[in-house]
Amino acid sequence: MQNKSTHSDRSLAYVDALREGMEQEMADDPQVFVFGLDVDDHKAIQGSTKGLLERFGPERVFGTPLSEDAMTGVAIGAAMAGMRPIHVHIRMDFMMLAMNQLVNIGAKAHYMYGGQVKVPLVVRSMIGKSWGQGAQHSQGLHSLFMHIPGLKVVAPSNAYDAKGTMIAAIRDNNPVIFVEHRLLYYTEAPVPEESYVVELGKGRVCREGDDITIVGISNMLMEALRAQEILQDAKVSAEVVDPITLHPMDIDTICESIEKTGRLLIVDNAWTRCGASAEIAAQVAERFGGQRAIPIKRMGFADTPCPTTPALEDVFYANPVTIAKAAHTMVHPEDDGWTPNPEKATLSYQSQFKGPF
Amino acid sequence: MQNKSTHSDRSLAYVDALREGMEQEMADDPQVFVFGLDVDDHKAIQGSTKGLLERFGPERVFGTPLSEDAMTGVAIGAAMAGMRPIHVHIRMDFMMLAMNQLVNIGAKAHYMYGGQVKVPLVVRSMIGKSWGQGAQHSQGLHSLFMHIPGLKVVAPSNAYDAKGTMIAAIRDNNPVIFVEHRLLYYTEAPVPEESYVVELGKGRVCREGDDITIVGISNMLMEALRAQEILQDAKVSAEVVDPITLHPMDIDTICESIEKTGRLLIVDNAWTRCGASAEIAAQVAERFGGQRAIPIKRMGFADTPCPTTPALEDVFYANPVTIAKAAHTMVHPEDDGWTPNPEKATLSYQSQFKGPF
């Protein structure tokens, strides 16, 4: 069940890959169950829980009251008792109601209780974007969870990894925060039908390049790939790395890339302050600090709550053009007025990539 | 009312400085009130709210039910209505119950509502340590708040700053997370009797030195000062910087120090991953990255929940010796076996410093 070949003739959407990963684990292990607000209605969390109720019944697929705090405690208790809950939040923002249980019990139980219990829990949540999601339906809060020892955090950027990390997360004996992105739901990748694991804690070089390393997190990986195409035009060769898991982080893969390129640009789907991008930058600085001067830059949400109107939302997020420009300036500081050909840029926005890259 | 002279003949404990700052603001502004679990009992939050009830009465100093989530909402609502609440948590760990209100409403209200409301709120909380506090009474979770635009975070290390930042925080028109440390409560500093402000967002060089910059956060500033003394023995001259405010962070003061010393060691009273120390390291790396190779290292909590037994707790925290050794290794990588004279080290542990350093 270890990392299988990534080849498959079947193309599957991210949302279906998530569902298939859960379904296969549920079929394999009767202790796995899925619950959370609206997992069992006809919209089925944007389709990601579709069909599970019909196949596994209401004891293993059920909606809940609006009680995120207690439901997280229920998930933790059930996990300690040997079940393997998947608790679903349709937006990551709502997990702020679950912090006490996750931080004070879920993350600490195995340690604080001297190993007497395990908490094999998966907490799924989706980051929203666009359509006026606004300040409370758009947050990527993964770094809050990365901060807490005892939790793992994974943020797949494509359908192949979505299925493989979902299966890995369900099998993991620790609480895993599973970060999804709404805009990725309908992106496709070749996804094998059989069950497979994408090991937590291993990143992947998605595009090879020589001039700069771009790390993209969650759907910013997609944007980074678009930026990489734009940069080709300007003869800048970017290496694009997907960390996949945010904690434990595969810093070796990132640092190996930097050994070659000598430059690092990190693009997160979140704020940068104390964010995943800060952590990567800090680790890289610690590693190279004494020996080599590495230009490092972070990009992420603007340092504001997310505005609703597209006029402002457009400048809230990093995008292929802003990423490409930032990368270009890092490689050619002498020429920081460079701007991509607008036509090319527009085209690149529409590029769809078939993961796992 | 701007930064007054720091000279005063009166020595005051941190706990009393906190109290005095609140008391003076309450006397000045009838909108200021203090509430939270146990603020009005005879222990008075370790003495920090002592006498306020008697002076200002139960309408302005009152305990609450155990309902951190709603009480945070109440504080935010009262603040929007023009009051200036100080909401007190005896441990920072309990703020995990307040995350939804702080992150989703408190931090965003001014922005999301287009400036129509302000949230002049102070949230006090104490970090615990020792006496078997254990995993749920010891967490320094300040970076979770630093991550969220709209919040400010301050963590004074001494009595002088405790009073001055408390007054600044109360007068600030934004939610300010006020991070206290239990072990600092009985440390003393010269504290002027009159009201004064220590401006949020300004750090301070506490000890000048040439070889390495040590940034100490909250009570780790105290430990850094002790380490600085130990290092003198080994002819290592450390410059010690207190950021005081964690967001907005005075990165300029830190970088100016690094310009001189060329090395950076950050010691936090918290985990390092996505922590305040990661943010400082990342900002420094971004600033110097292209031009100069700066050795950078972070220290903080061990990457575990906090164990109860002193046998393990002792190795969970950074201390003057581990800080001094780390700094020594950074300055003299060729001689990383150096260990301070144990007697000197023991003595240094007992050093008390009179802030504001």
Added chain:
Amino acid sequence: MITKTVPSATDTVRLYRTLRYIRRVEEEIARIYPSDKIKSPVHLSIGQEAIAVGACDPLMSEDFVSASYRGHAAYLAKGGDLKKMMAELYGKKDGCAGGKAGSMHLIDMPNNVLGMSAVVGTTIPVAAGFALSLKRKAEGNVIVAFMGDGATEEGCFGETLNFSSLHKLPILFVCENNDYAIHTPSSKRWATDRLCERVATYGMPAVRIEDGDVLAIREAATRHIDNMRNGGGPAFLECATYRWREHVGPGEDYESGYRDRNELAAWIEKDQVPRLGGMLSTDEREAIDAEIESTITEAIAFAENSHFPDTNQLMAHVYAE
């Protein structure tokens, strides 16, 4: 059961006008929505207007309301500015929050409409904090806090009831019980339907009104609000109602299987807009209707003509001075 209370002629005019106004505004929003000019999700109150109208009718301009993301009705019933609301839905700079709020976070502080929230339940304690300040001011003002039935499942609801009763805060909690949280009926979320009984154990009056009768709601609200203006402490109204459209968006969703159109039919019979309209003469009604249409037309024009905010507004208002 439709209440027997006979409203005065001016009451009838006022209530009809507000009911009809809200209905028509939301129908227009639904009409415009497919054009993509409205830049945020909309949660319509069509069918539920009587609650906001009845509960806000006793309010003075110095009183406050708070509401959830399904807040157009409360906003308008309290006298919120329609132009600013429409411009906000369009994401324009003349919107009540300059385009940063959208439909889910409407606010109008000049008219004492508190900011709404898209995180269910969060405005409940915030409203209580406002009530605390009203109590301290002691000018006899109150706040009406609207919430859905789902919101009562969040822990902060019970926490807030306890605190509000303990401090005798001038707050009227109004639960708009449309029996659904998104697509899930309360039978799948509530162990029992003894909500009012539960709330009463916190030491406050708690009344359920079954039929969406705007006059009954108004009567109950008036009684409780009068009482709390004199220090009587909080009260709770549970108003049964029905959401005619889909949870979010402009359309209907009876074909999706989670509920039956018959449920709607029963509520259309109880619809308060024609009921109150029927108490007016045709002339009166037509005059009001015409006035409403022109108000709405003007507001839409205002929204259309307003500009999108400059990108430099992105960084404005992160921190208050």
Added chain:
Amino acid sequence: MITKTVPSATDTVRLYRTLRYIRRVEEEIARIYPSDKIKSPVHLSIGQEAIAVGACDPLMSEDFVSASYRGHAAYLAKGGDLKKMMAELYGKKDGCAGGKAGSMHLIDMPNNVLGMSAVVGTTIPVAAGFALSLKRKAEGNVIVAFMGDGATEEGCFGETLNFSSLHKLPILFVCENNDYAIHTPSSKRWATDRLCERVATYGMPAVRIEDGDVLAIREAATRHIDNMRNGGGPAFLECATYRWREHVGPGEDYESGYRDRNELAAWIEKDQVPRLGGMLSTDEREAIDAEIESTITEAIAFAENSHFPDTNQLMAHVYAE
């Protein structure tokens, strides 16, 4: 009112032994505490033992308990290992969590004692999650979830009641109502004292027992537990009681002004340890007492002789394999 139920002789012996055992263990902890050998804060149940003893008496070894940081009594009443508990208080490697838990986070999974928590209220939903798994196993097992009166103010309490009742979980909630949260009486925290009435609105039996009578508690617990073994769903007991010592630590605190020693006097009269002891012959009682003393002496010696964990244990158990 002391209940009329007459326990059988073996019941009396068993109940007395457990009551006395817990009392004596905690008295010893209080005695040792000033020596600083105990490495964590201790929240003693002295005076409150009857609740844990009465509620755990109907339990089988396959049943579970969960409790708060004031959990020594529940731990011992369920049959938790005293040696491991004492070693844990001493911060030693033979402690139930190898020194990582201390008094506030005791656990004994081999004896079905769930881990305790120092964050008030957090164990309540966790216990319900356990109950969910017991329901799925359908072997008739139950969990008793202890909590303080303060814990009922946290939002998760009501959330958990609703969920537990909705799913008919086999969980007995037991509130140890000692009328104080630290130094604050419930009159300053509760709008009313209608707790049982409130809990009953979730559709579960809810009973208050006034006098700390271990037999009455046991009887009520037995009735509800029997019922839930047969699918009857959750129940709630509110047991009035009194904390004789300070909130945290080994001493008394009647001089600090927040409560009056007269309150204690009334409860000492109701103390169940001498009451049950009085039902035994002197010989019987002395034999039990002696046995208890030697068990405790052994456990203390075990704790004293155990070593502190190696520093390499710091990194153990952060993640499970």
